[in-house]
Amino acid sequence: MRRDFNGGLIAFSRILKIFDKKTGLSEPYFHSQFRLLCTTSNSITTTHTFSPLLRQCIDERSISGIKNIQAQMLKSGFPIQLSGSKLVDASLKCGEIGYARQLFDGMPERHIVTWNSLIAYSIKHRRSKEGVEMYRLMITNNVLPDEYTLSSVFKAFSDLSLEKEALRSHGLAVILGLEVSNLFVGSALVDMYVKFGKTREAKLVLDRVDEKDVVLITALIVGYSQKGQDAEAVKAFQSMLAEGVQPNEYTYASVLISCGNLKDIGIGKLIHGLMIKSGFDSALGSQTSLLTMYLRCSLVDDSLWVFKCIEYPNQVTWTSLISGLVENSREEMALTEFGKMMRDSIKPNSFTLSSALRGCSNLAMFEEGRQIHGIVTKYGFDRDKYAGSGLIDLYGKCGCSDMARSVFDTLNEVDVISFNTMIYSYAQNGFGREALELFERMINLGLQPNDVTVLSVLLACNNSGLVEEGCELFDSFRKDKTVLTNDHYACMVDMLGRAGRLEEAEMLITEVVNPDLVLWRTLLSACNIHRNVEMAERIKRKILEIAPGDEGTLILMSNLYAATGKWNKVIEMKSEMKEMKLKKNPAMSWVEVDRETHTFMAGDLFSHPNSGQILETLEELIKKAKDLGYVEDKSCVFQDMEESAKERSLHQHSEKLAIAFAVWRNVCGTIRILKNLRVCVDCHNWIKIVSRVIKREIICRDSKRFHHFRDGSCSCGDYW
């Protein structure tokens, strides 16, 4: 025993010299540690006697058992602090941090393991604040942190964004030599800098660590991947292989996400191969990332194959599949998979629900979307901003901006994206004033608008004929040095162009560095509306330089020539289109009746099973509309034909067929139809009157926006 004391003394004084020099810690620290060494070496027999009993208490999670043992310890004359760390550890393992803390506070001397246990437990159980407070207490009590303390406390610093304190403790790790020699400390540091968003610092730490292992390198790869430095992530992965460190499921899980972001299917498939070879292709986390990678690269079939191989997909796996399918325009399949997920009793989260909702809104599936709204409510995500923006998007795209607004108003937290979604809902439904009001509120709340906000606001002005407001806003955005894209310019060109300010619109395009097809075509379409053949021909030449034989351009020109009676030019355009083997997109409309979608094509009177009843209803509707003053507007027939044939062709437009069908099926409430093209003037006039005839609201979503027809007028104010 004496020798032990001496050995301990020598060792401690040696350490003390080093510490003194580097940390300035004082003698009392040395004495306290030394006394602890003596007492713990005395008490070994005691703790050993109680160890099996404590283990039993832990197994049974019995805190009363622990208190029993504590009482016995006291009775046998041993002060708690001698075996306190065991009791603290056992209490923590029973989940009783309160009692552990009570024990801890009653100990006049605490072994470092006791400190570490409490700190680690607090941080692991989302009580980082308490963990850090303990850590500070430890320092002020002159207990020097060790590798265990540091590797847990760094996580708390990143949780609480305590960057300054983190740097001080990093310094301590450097002084103690733990940064380079202990992998736990090293990877905790790398992870911390990653969470602070400082991948450069993380890399510097990694470089200093003596012998790198898979966890350390993976922590860095995760950082690159999450910060969008995807090329760096792949590079780190490659150098890891070169150094002979074997990746594991965590490594694959994150590097594959970067491959997906890079859309680098070559390296993605190579890594898939490595995964199979090393057997990590059966780990759920890496399988999920593999699935995501294939979906990001638009290889839907490969991703479905991966999914089929997964035995027990979890919430994240399903969510990844559903959102990826929606992203790849496979909405129907996404909704089917969502149904399967629910049948498998896998709980959805707000990501799952917002993806499923996006699937519905892309297809304007109102009823299906309402069902999912029910699920949102059931799982308590009604006020969640992710699920909420899915709902706002759904109701916006189904033409119900008031319902969208009531969702928006109940959210418990709003951010730029919730505002954007709501402003866009107003914009596409033509509620410009409401959109602008919301935009102002967003600014007052101090939220920084992004490119989507700017586009939504301009679109709102455009769709409501608020040309002056739109121009003013656009000027202010330009002055603010907001980054304006071609989409923003296209919106302005459309706004000015449709208002007949064609020269101004053309001037605006000259500002754009790289004017694209859409921009010119927008202007061309404005020329079409205002029958400006001279300008249109000029624009047409410009477009055909960028995109020879552009289909949309030829169609627009042909329509313009038709509208101005230049039939020989029309024939010229048509033959050119024929030569290019171009066919006009057929005009189509959809209507959902009893959760079933029916499709109608212009001029197609016979393919629907109920075409007889539909035509009968249509004739009746046209007759009643005529009684209220409907007259065919033949200016939108772009073919050279007899007047009566023109009328017949107008009567066969797809939206008229769809509405007739909905009326025949006696759809209750609002009739909602969808169109792939813009609604024509004649149909617009007709639907306005029909809404009065049937005393029902008709909402029509065309390729650009919504029209709400009610009691003889339309929400667009005849401006679209």
Added chain:
DNA sequence: CTAGGGTTAG
């Protein structure tokens, strides 16, 4: 007796 990394997102 105490310690480190991952996958879903409007």
